[in-house]
Amino acid sequence: MTEKDFLPKHTEALPESGKVAWKAPSNIALVKYWGKKENQIPANPSISFTLDACATRTTLSFQKKETTSKFSFDLYLDGKPKADFKPKIEVFFDRIAEYVPFVKEYHFVIETSNSFPHSSGIASSASGMSALALCLMDLERHMQPNMDPSFFMRKASFLARLGSGSACRSLEGDLVVWGKHESIEGSSNLFGLKYPYKVHDNFKHYHDTILLVDKGEKQVSSTVGHNLMHGHPFAEERFKQAYHNLTSLQTILESGDLEEFVKVVESEALTLHAMMMSSNPYFILMKPNTLEIINKIWGFRKETGMPVCFTLDAGANVHVLYPESIKDSVIQFIQDELVAHCDNGHYICDRIGTGAKELIIPKK
Structure with a gap:
């Protein structure tokens, strides 16, 4: 079209x-x-x-x-x-x-x-x-x-x-x-x-718990961030990387390979922030508590073998992604170890949804 x-x-x-x-x-x-x-x-x-x-x-x-x-x-x-x-x-x-x-x-x-x-x-x-x-x-x-x-x-x-x-x-x-x-x-x-x-059942009921590290407005708007890619010394390689990662993700989504899913998703999150840190002007959007959470997720995954991972948007908040099969264990881990690093202990438990919905307006 x-x-x-x-x-x-x-x-x-x-x-x-x-x-x-x-x-x-x-x-x-x-x-x-x-x-x-x-x-x-x-x-x-x-x-x-x-x-x-x-x-x-x-x-x-x-x-x-x-x-x-x-x-x-x-x-x-x-x-x-x-x-x-x-x-x-x-x-x-x-x-x-x-x-x-x-x-x-x-x-x-x-x-x-x-x-x-x-x-x-x-x-x-x-x-x-x-x-x-x-x-x-x-x-x-x-x-x-x-x-x-x-x-x-x-x-x-x-x-x-x-x-x-x-x-x-x-x-x-x-x-x-x-x-x-x-x-x-x-x-x-x-x-x-x-x-x-085709998408493997492993990815059919995924969860996303969003840890609100910083509920204030972003340090830099997305529009400004996107514009910083013009003339960025690593831009073209980044675009190739994203294209390649999407190709890899097709295989991962079909096979249900949670270990490879974790690698791609976390790499993408860190690359996004690396592009911001290496732009001109440069920005660090993560906060100290963002890094604390990331390190604790890595430690938990290494200790338990559970395929829990993180991703980030252009801000300090952390999205903790995990399949339905380990939901109870991850929620307990979040409450015990990660909530302390959130702004006033605030977090949002979300899940993968089906899309937009028309709302019914009551007739007067």
Whole structure:
């Protein structure tokens, strides 16, 4: 598919007003996307687990307005106006206006809430932008009542990507690939693709316990971080590494090889942070407690032989990944050894989810 496939095909009139709502999950990348080209195109392919408990709920109310010269919206986070989010939504609407021109025809009220701390490295922009994209596609569906469900999701992923790259991986579950990879049929730089191949039972009910080392805002935004890959001395080798790791992960996912899974996932996490530490300017996003947790996970794995591992996003928080078969032992280990290194002892028990869900709005 190309961008032209997502241009509007109006067949029905738009409603005067209404309200739609969606819940979209966050995701945690196993092979990381870090570095992008123009128009939110990834410099390398990535793959992620879709989460379940960490999610954004967004309600979009819309009312036709008289002029279509500019965008008009109010934005609320947890019931309070959030003025500092508005520029990002303005940029998003500007990018998608060609594909959903009706965004200029309405005044929107965007009411959103997260089940987890935003801007702290748990991909709140991914779940937030995907939820908003789904709401907009719900509105477009009024014009095309017979829209194919797979096209609905694909275009929503395409739109979400234009708001936040990793958002295109937050619509479906349980594994999603984004970025063109020659051995993954249907993969694209334009949208996320539900992983189309056989996955071993070892990976069917994976858990992700997120240790909140630092609940504050990230030291550096993802946008700034991605831009630092331009001219980075190790960028091209990193992109090749990610491509190779995704190839390796295909074999691992089919065979159920947990030991090799651990190696790839942890290497990807540390490489992401190594790229930040070797950029110009450079950043260290990990905190002392991040390193304490990592070392304790390594010690626990060596002592028990259990295939528990960690991954990191662009922040200090640690995602502890483990299969269902060792859940009780790992939770006990987390409570006994790792919680002490969390901000106020806070952590989130999550699991691999099935993707976004439309929310039912009660009738008045």
